[in-house]
Amino acid sequence: MDYLIPPDLLGIVAGTFTTISFLPQLLKTWNTKSAKDVSLGMFILFIGGVILWCAYGFEIHSSPVIIANMVTLIIASMILTMKLYFENSN
Amino acid sequence: MDYLIPPDLLGIVAGTFTTISFLPQLLKTWNTKSAKDVSLGMFILFIGGVILWCAYGFEIHSSPVIIANMVTLIIASMILTMKLYFENSN
Numbered sequence: 057m058d059y060l061i062p063p064d065l066l067g068i069v070a071g072t073f074t075t076i077s078f079l080p081q082l083l084k085t086w087n088t089k090s091a092k093d094v095s096l097g098m099f100i101l102f103i104g105g106v107i108l109w110c111a112y113g114f115e116i117h118s119s120p121v122i123i124a125n126m127v128t129l130i131i132a133s134m135i136l137t138m139k140l141y142f143e144n145s146n
Numbered sequence: 147m148d149y150l151i152p153p154d155l156l157g158i159v160a161g162t163f164t165t166i167s168f169l170p171q172l173l174k175t176w177n178t179k180s181a182k183d184v185s186l187g188m189f190i191l192f193i194g195g196v197i198l199w200c201a202y203g204f205e206i207h208s209s210p211v212i213i214a215n216m217v218t219l220i221i222a223s224m225i226l227t228m229k230l231y232f233e234n235s236n
Binding site: 104 | 153157160161164165167170175181188194195196199201202205
């Protein structure tokens, strides 16, 4: 079956978007030293889900799913850490 | 190959986590009528990425990837709309 964009390439582009999307939030939180409006519950559930997506990626042998979720896990964990740190230091 | 958890079930659980993770943010933004600390760039890039993940899900025939990303797309779009609305009405 022919695809307009090969699945692996599409997965890599999709993963790049959802992964780098957390960078503006990371920078914003770092610059403003505030993440009051960012939901704690969101980041806890999201990080749990991203860990499960990594496991799913290993099971279906999808490199884009594994790599994108591993990088997202690192960035989302940094945002969560900053949110907790800034809230406790204010 | 045997898995501890079948891939489709794992994908559904992972998708449920990352999808429902946006609900606390949706409720928080609705209740506080503020999403000042939530990055606009994050939601724009994230929504773009989620649309691409849907396309990837169709190409690899992965129902969990398709369904999770479609629901996430709806919720993330609602958060983005609220953020823009509250910022322009304040």
